[in-house]
Amino acid sequence: MPRAPKAVPQSPAPAAAPAVDVNSEVGHLDRAITTAISTAKSGGLPNGYIVAVLHAHALKQTQLLLG
Template sequence: MSNVTRLRHALPMGQDITKALGELDSTIAKAVDAAKGAGLPQGLIVGLLHGHAHAQTQQMVMQ
């Protein structure tokens, strides 16, 4: 896991990281709002987000 950076050790974060985090957060929020608007059950949305988070964590650990 040598490619993992603890954000608290990288503070202050660069503008590029701050911008990317803001864009990621905004995009996720818009996608969740769209899914809710389309009538997807909230539990399904949460489950999908949790699954993606788990998969990304697995990739990070295995690298």
């Protein structure tokens, strides 16, 4: 008579991450970026330099996300 396989112990489910209000967080991020750009402009940084810095950060974050 065939035997039934033994039950495999299951690990507990991971704790659920707290809910995030994405719209609110994007709004905070947008305001922070806008404030930083305005401060950089008023400090005399050229627009091209500001764009280059933002572009470099975006590329770096993309590299980190993709591994």
